Amino acid sequence: MKRIELDAGKLLERVRQNKPVVHHLTNWVTIYDCANIIKALGGSPVMAHAKEEVAEMAGIASSLVLNIGTLTVDFVEAMKIAAKSANKKGIPVLLDVCGAGATGLRDDKCFELLDEARIDIIKGNSSEIARVAGEKVRTKGVDASSLNLNLQKIARDLSSKRKCTVVITGETDIVADEKRLYLVKNGDKMLSSVVGTGCMVSSVIGVFAAVERDLLYSAAAGLVCFEVAAECAAKESVGPASFKERLFDFIFRIDKQTVNRMQKIEG
Amino acid sequence: MKRIELDAGKLLERVRQNKPVVHHLTNWVTIYDCANIIKALGGSPVMAHAKEEVAEMAGIASSLVLNIGTLTVDFVEAMKIAAKSANKKGIPVLLDVCGAGATGLRDDKCFELLDEARIDIIKGNSSEIARVAGEKVRTKGVDASSLNLNLQKIARDLSSKRKCTVVITGETDIVADEKRLYLVKNGDKMLSSVVGTGCMVSSVIGVFAAVERDLLYSAAAGLVCFEVAAECAAKESVGPASFKERLFDFIFRIDKQTVNRMQKIEG
Amino acid sequence: MKRIELDAGKLLERVRQNKPVVHHLTNWVTIYDCANIIKALGGSPVMAHAKEEVAEMAGIASSLVLNIGTLTVDFVEAMKIAAKSANKKGIPVLLDVCGAGATGLRDDKCFELLDEARIDIIKGNSSEIARVAGEKVRTKGVDASSLNLNLQKIARDLSSKRKCTVVITGETDIVADEKRLYLVKNGDKMLSSVVGTGCMVSSVIGVFAAVERDLLYSAAAGLVCFEVAAECAAKESVGPASFKERLFDFIFRIDKQTVNRMQKIEG
Numbered sequence: 001m002k003r004i005e006l007d008a009g010k011l012l013e014r015v016r017q018n019k020p021v022v023h024h025l026t027n028w029v030t031i032y033d034c035a036n037i038i039k040a041l042g043g044s045p046v047m048a049h050a051k052e053e054v055a056e057m058a059g060i061a062s063s064l065v066l067n068i069g070t071l072t073v074d075f076v077e078a079m080k081i082a083a084k085s086a087n088k089k090g091i092p093v094l095l096d097v098c099g100a101g102a103t104g105l106r107d108d109k110c111f112e113l114l115d116e117a118r119i120d121i122i123k124g125n126s127s128e129i130a131r132v133a134g135e136k137v138r139t140k141g142v143d144a145s146s147l148n149l150n151l152q153k154i155a156r157d158l159s160s161k162r163k164c165t166v167v168i169t170g171e172t173d174i175v176a177d178e179k180r181l182y183l184v185k186n187g188d189k190m191l192s193s194v195v196g197t198g199c200m201v202s203s204v205i206g207v208f209a210a211v212e213r214d215l216l217y218s219a220a221a222g223l224v225c226f227e228v229a230a231e232c233a234a235k236e237s238v239g240p241a242s243f244k245e246r247l248f249d250f251i252f253r254i255d256k257q258t259v260n261r262m263q264k265i266e267g
Numbered sequence: 268m269k270r271i272e273l274d275a276g277k278l279l280e281r282v283r284q285n286k287p288v289v290h291h292l293t294n295w296v297t298i299y300d301c302a303n304i305i306k307a308l309g310g311s312p313v314m315a316h317a318k319e320e321v322a323e324m325a326g327i328a329s330s331l332v333l334n335i336g337t338l339t340v341d342f343v344e345a346m347k348i349a350a351k352s353a354n355k356k357g358i359p360v361l362l363d364v365c366g367a368g369a370t371g372l373r374d375d376k377c378f379e380l381l382d383e384a385r386i387d388i389i390k391g392n393s394s395e396i397a398r399v400a401g402e403k404v405r406t407k408g409v410d411a412s413s414l415n416l417n418l419q420k421i422a423r424d425l426s427s428k429r430k431c432t433v434v435i436t437g438e439t440d441i442v443a444d445e446k447r448l449y450l451v452k453n454g455d456k457m458l459s460s461v462v463g464t465g466c467m468v469s470s471v472i473g474v475f476a477a478v479e480r481d482l483l484y485s486a487a488a489g490l491v492c493f494e495v496a497a498e499c500a501a502k503e504s505v506g507p508a509s510f511k512e513r514l515f516d517f518i519f520r521i522d523k524q525t526v527n528r529m530q531k532i533e534g
Numbered sequence: 535m536k537r538i539e540l541d542a543g544k545l546l547e548r549v550r551q552n553k554p555v556v557h558h559l560t561n562w563v564t565i566y567d568c569a570n571i572i573k574a575l576g577g578s579p580v581m582a583h584a585k586e587e588v589a590e591m592a593g594i595a596s597s598l599v600l601n602i603g604t605l606t607v608d609f610v611e612a613m614k615i616a617a618k619s620a621n622k623k624g625i626p627v628l629l630d631v632c633g634a635g636a637t638g639l640r641d642d643k644c645f646e647l648l649d650e651a652r653i654d655i656i657k658g659n660s661s662e663i664a665r666v667a668g669e670k671v672r673t674k675g676v677d678a679s680s681l682n683l684n685l686q687k688i689a690r691d692l693s694s695k696r697k698c699t700v701v702i703t704g705e706t707d708i709v710a711d712e713k714r715l716y717l718v719k720n721g722d723k724m725l726s727s728v729v730g731t732g733c734m735v736s737s738v739i740g741v742f743a744a745v746e747r748d749l750l751y752s753a754a755a756g757l758v759c760f761e762v763a764a765e766c767a768a769k770e771s772v773g774p775a776s777f778k779e780r781l782f783d784f785i786f787r788i789d790k791q792t793v794n795r796m797q798k799i800e801g
Contacts (some may be wrong), residue, residue, distance in 0.1 A: 027297050027581075028562050028581070029565050029566050029581050030299070030566060031295055032299065033566070035462040035766070036462045036463075036507075038459060039461065039462045040460065040508075046369070047296050047337055048366070048370070049339070050338060052340065052372045053371070053372040053373065055371075056369075056370040060369060070581055070582065070583060070584075071584060072584045073584065073586065094569050099580070102580070102582075102587075102591065103582070103586075103587035103590040103591060104587070104590065105587040105590075193573060193574065194570065195570040195573045195579065196566070237783075237786070238783050238787065239574070239782060239785075239786040239787050240574050240782055240785025240786050241574075241779040241782035241783050241786075242779055242780075242783050245508040245509055246509075248506060249409065249504075249506025249508050249509050250506070252460060252507050252508075254508050298562055298563050299563050299564060299566065302563050302730075303728065303729045303730075306727060306728065306774070306792070313564075314603070314604055316604060317606045317635070319607065319637075320636075320638070323637040327636060350571075512776055513775070513776075515775035516771075516773025516776050519727060519773040520772065
């Protein structure tokens with residue numbers, strides 16, 4: 001594979017200019033960070049989950065991010081209403097299959113969401129995506145297990161089956177649709193010592209998807225921007241909390257040139 | 268208008284001495300920051316929303332802060348119970364009309380709360396307050412839209428109609444009751460790059476209202492303290508996360524003299 | 535009493551090696567910090583509260599932490615299901631009786647949980663534990679009141695009655711079972727200026743309990759590690775937010791030797 005041309009920095013500038021509204025139905029653990037990363041990027045986060053208003057929120061949003069991290073049955077029903085409304089409006093819908101493989105409820109609800117609405121981007125770590133793709137894996141919590149799986153094939157097959165973009169995060173991130181596949185090799189190991197960096201990635205991809213409808217391209221660009229900021233932050237940190245502070249500061253102020261100079265992407 | 272006398276620093280000291288308990292029913296995005304800003308000021312936050320206990324919580328609280336940021340129908344019912352109990356006890360009730368104008372549900376529930384309980388302080392940004400005052404505005408998410416409205420008149424009229432203090436946050440904050448009006452011109456643009464600073468303002472005003480029942484005065488004093496701390500924090504920050512850390516540190520340690528020296532208020 | 539031998543540093547290393555999964559049903563205020571402190575220690579947090587999945591989560595967890603900070607009736611029902619499943623699997627269950635004494639609902643639900651499941655560790659501040667032990671105290675919010683109580687006797691009697699380890703946090707923490715009692719004298723007053731440090735302590739004890747089934751020993755070791763990190767953090771802080779950042783950084787990187795050198799424990 002060769003180094004591909006991706007102007008991630010240009011998309012970052014478009015996010016900052018357009019300030020898209022991103023509607024979330026997400027988990028109660030990282031909801032603040034998901035909102036705040038959108039804000040740091042210059043976007044406008046909306047978190048709303050009442051079934052009476054989620055459809056209407058689509059009217060002011062440019063993308064929708066769903067995350068089942070602390071799902072309940074009722075909450076997923078609200079997600080379905082929101083997703084169908086987003087489908088009707090034609091804005092992209094991302095589903096973070098957080099914790100898929102940990103319980104039957106999570107698996108069932110992922111499949112229901114994928115069956116009942118059009119999901120444009122499915123995002124998870126290796127074991128979560130493998131489970132959603134039909135593999136018999138068991139997630140230990142929400143962290144990835146070491147699996148001896150052909151992840152690129154799983155991503156491509158799932159993309160083909162569900163007609164969507166698939167993002168598998170890990171040391172090397174995989175972004176795939178039916179025909180194309182990118183590998184993003186940015187990032188820092190400190191990301192795995194902070195809760196919610198996976199959820200933040202979903203929000204970042206959500207806000208990039210709001211400004212660029214080639215979703216493979218916008219997902220890859222979002223990953224690159226987030227992970228380049230993480231690399232910059234790691235250099236100035238002594239632990240996960242100082243790292244997280246600097247990560248948000250870099251997300252806010254990193255420039256187009258730095259992003260494009262540091263990006264490590266193959267496809 | 269002339270520069271008015273406001274001893275915001277003195278009220279800050281009273282908060283630190285009295286350590287009032289502030290009961291919140293607020294949103295799941297910024298609930299931690301709302302609690303933590305009360306704590307940093309020396310107060311004691313209580314977050315409780317079970318309908319079976321919210322009335323009893325009024326028994327140990329000195330003010331009540333309601334925020335509809337992630338409302339549900341049931342949650343608003345608990346708010347009504349809490350507000351009526353606070354009314355009976357005679358402690359001030361603040362309603363943050365977070366996201367009013369974004370959906371019909373939000374508008375309806377704001378009007379229900381205002382109709383069914385006595386709200387002592389209504390707080391929001393320009394488009395939210397305009398909506399609650401009956402203007403046909405549409406909120407883009409929870410950020411203020413540029414509106415060509417006479418905000419001072421709207422604040423005064425709403426105050427008159429609802430018999431309460433009205434706070435409109437923005438570059439210049441407006442604090443109004445039926446007869447008086449203050450303009451608070453402190454603050455820093457970095458406040459708009461951090462999620463939840465509006466919610467924090469509501470909590471700050473709530474804790475100031477607990478120690479001074481001239482609510483116009485306590486609302487203005489709370490705004491001044493928060494925004495002076497923000498100005499101090501901004502000088503030492505490189506982005507929204509370092510700004511937020513320093514904001515909380517300044518809220519904790521800022522002294523009376525600094526607050527009063529830096530305050531920019533007209534009335 | 536004499537200074538006792540406790541190799542808290544060794545247990546810290548065991549946590550970092552074993553990376554236990556800790557399942558939480560906790561409050562919406564500090565849920566992020568509870569998850570993040572587990573992660574900073576090298577463990578794996580799972581936050582899940584849907585009644586359809588909480589029993590199954592026990593299958594992948596090594597301990598269970600319950601916290602009633604923002605309880606509802608339904609939420610406590612999910613806690614009971616989770617606790618019974620944890621009991622069956624034989625993993626330790628900790629109950630943080632957050633806010634006990636503030637309302638009748640909190641008291642009732644604490645007693646129900648203690649009656650209907652086996653709780654291995656009860657943790658609270660002095661007024662909360664006194665209330666759960668049957669004293670007629672009234673909690674002002676979730677902060678401890680000054681009480682003229684024999685806390686060591688209360689801890690020992692409650693331990694005897696409920697067949698569990700009891701942890702009372704305060705300037706001196708008490709850790710007691712029926713026969714033994716430790717006093718932990720580490721910590722810093724800055725801990726009381728940050729929301730959620732009590733909840734974090736519960737999570738820390740939960741992750742230590744996952745790697746050492748002498749629960750008196752693991753509770754004391756968890757307290758020592760957390761509070762030694764707090765002492766280190768306080769030296770480099772100017773307020774509660776910089777303190778909290780440094781606290782997480784120290785939790786992440788503090789070494790065994792530092793913990794054991796700084797520990798102040800009597801028994």
